[in-house]
Amino acid sequence: MDTNNSLPTNSINKGSHSLGRLFLQLRRLERQPQTFGKAGSLTPSEIHTIEAIGCEGGILMNELATSLGVTKGAVSQLVVRLEAKQLVKRSSYPHDSRAVLISLTDKGKEAYKAHEEVHVQFYDQLRAQLSQQEIEIFEKCIDKLNEFLRK
Template identity: 75%
Template sequence: MDTTPPSHSPPASKGSRNLGRLIMQLRRLERHPQTFGAAGSLTPSEIHTIVAIGYEEKILMSELAARLEVTKGAVSQLVVRLETKQLVTRSSYPHDSRAVLISLTEKGKEAYTAHEEVHLQFYDQLRSRLSRQEIEIFETCIEKLNEFLQK
């Protein structure tokens, strides 16, 4: 006779446990500053702001806040920190004197490029451990996970 008490929730699947572990690993990585070329050590929020601005792009402060999904005040604080590190510049928007354009300096562009290189190196290392079929499945799963998380 089975004396195990009935479970009120189904046991966690291997996939669910691994997804939880992946999320914890990503959170751990997001807490630590990293060095990005001549820009030096940048926090995750700083480098993500640089990435959101983009390599050749000028962006309105309000658009940057929307892209990062943070308040204008939070973006303003980030921009001040990045200006202090000489990674971004502010300029007036030609059509509205109240609006502010943010763009990357040459040093900011170096940080952007260094960040992209980190991602490429990581992905190359991951791909070296997978078969062609596993890579295709992985890329499909990541795409579907992103779509799911955007809902």
């Protein structure tokens, strides 16, 4: 048994391997385009950009880049692709004509809502397999993992 941890080494290795498999599955999912309503097939980066813009109002281009943790150039390329699919629109920011405001079109809002529904359905399926106590532990673990990965 490891003196620094109350778990046997084989339990730690099992958890480490399970976490590795989870990350591989998530990476695989992140590469596959999916269909979100009438918006058609969208890559994960496109739908996550739509999610970051949100249905209410809009977001400044530089705030969007910060929110997604990418460069302004990368966001600009994503916005061009989403404009071509008629999911977002650019407009001048009323308080600063140099700033660009990005907002969702009606079609973009449909994609946003369809994406939200995917999340709700996934979580409902998960809840059906776990007890309330397991859900609370799961959510706490996810929060701690996110916190750890932010460092």
